[in-house]
Amino acid sequence: MENQNDEIIEQEIVLSQKDISYYLQSQKAEIDMQIATAKAFPRDLRRCVDNSIVTVTLSEETAKSCGYELPRGGKKIRGKTVHLASIVAQNYGNLRAESRVTEVSQNYVSAEAVAFDLENNYAVKSEVRRKILDKDGKRYSEDMIHTTGLAAAAIAFRNVTLRVIPRGITDKVYQAAMNKITGDLTDEQKMLEIRTKWLKHYKAKYGATDEEILKMLGVNSIQEIGQEEIATLIGTDQAIKDGDTTPDDLFERNTREKVRKENSPDLSDDQPVKPAENKENTGKLPL
Numbered sequence: 001m002e003n004q005n006d007e008i009i010e011q012e013i014v015l016s017q018k019d020i021s022y023y024l025q026s027q028k029a030e031i032d033m034q035i036a037t038a039k040a041f042p043r044d045l046r047r048c049v050d051n052s053i054v055t056v057t058l059s060e061e062t063a064k065s066c067g068y069e070l071p072r073g074g075k076k077i078r079g080k081t082v083h084l085a086s087i088v089a090q091n092y093g094n095l096r097a098e099s100r101v102t103e104v105s106q107n108y109v110s111a112e113a114v115a116f117d118l119e120n121n122y123a124v125k126s127e128v129r130r131k132i133l134d135k136d137g138k139r140y141s142e143d144m145i146h147t148t149g150l151a152a153a154a155i156a157f158r159n160v161t162l163r164v165i166p167r168g169i170t171d172k173v174y175q176a177a178m179n180k181i182t183g184d185l186t187d188e189q190k191m192l193e194i195r196t197k198w199l200k201h202y203k204a205k206y207g208a209t210d211e212e213i214l215k216m217l218g219v220n221s222i223q224e225i226g227q228e229e230i231a232t233l234i235g236t237d238q239a240i241k242d243g244d245t246t247p248d249d250l251f252e253r254n255t256r257e258k259v260r261k262e263n264s265p266d267l268s269d270d271q272p273v274k275p276a277e278n279k280e281n282t283g284k285l286p287l
Helices: 017-026 028-040 045-056 060-064 082-092 142-164 167-182 188-206 210-217 227-241 253-263
Strands: 011-014 067-072 075-080 095-104 108-117 122-131
Touching: 045 060, 045 082, 045 167, 060 167, 060 227, 067 167, 067 227, 082 095, 082 142, 082 167, 095 142, 108 142, 122 142, 167 227, 188 210, 188 227, 210 227
Parallel strands: none
Antiparallel strands: 011 122, 067 075, 095 108, 108 122
């Protein structure tokens, strides 16, 4: 679903018993065996949490991939990524999840995912649609359309997985990852080093200016960038990597370009520019 601002609406559907039955019939033999196994070997939730936390905190890079952050309407939206969803799903057990691209139209690519809790007989489907036009309305290249399709499928997979797995589990794992990222930033020297590191990263990779970065973070000076803002920089960087946003959208470059064009004078052929008058100094006083 698309609104007036061309934003993509993600739709999640909890499947009814009838839908689940239809889904089971299409792959009955395989799923029947998986359900029987799930009933014989029920999951251990405590082990799921412990193993997931160990995995996401193995390295700083792994922890960074577990969270994203996006500015929306003057607010910061933080969330869990497909990477975290995959890690928790692997440890949750007795879960069947799959995603696929369903349609590539002229303007959009669509994908859907289904997650089925074999132990609790609970399933969720998610449908995601992403635009495949650039800021000038030109259609993406085939490679870029393929990449966008994979991103849409990944987002759909994340949505269904996080709906099926209890939030109490994913929240604990997510918080452990965030603690691993920020670490101890109470020391001023450590804060200065990590602040400088991320500012250089945004400038080198995304061509961001100090003004763009400060506006995104909602602060007035570089010295005001603290632990919370560092977490925002890390999460937003992951959001760009996952295809949840782009540097142009993040720094509102498309909006600024549109405003600039609207405010520019119309120099069309039917409105010729008059040449400047040649006012020579004749040395005479005006009459």
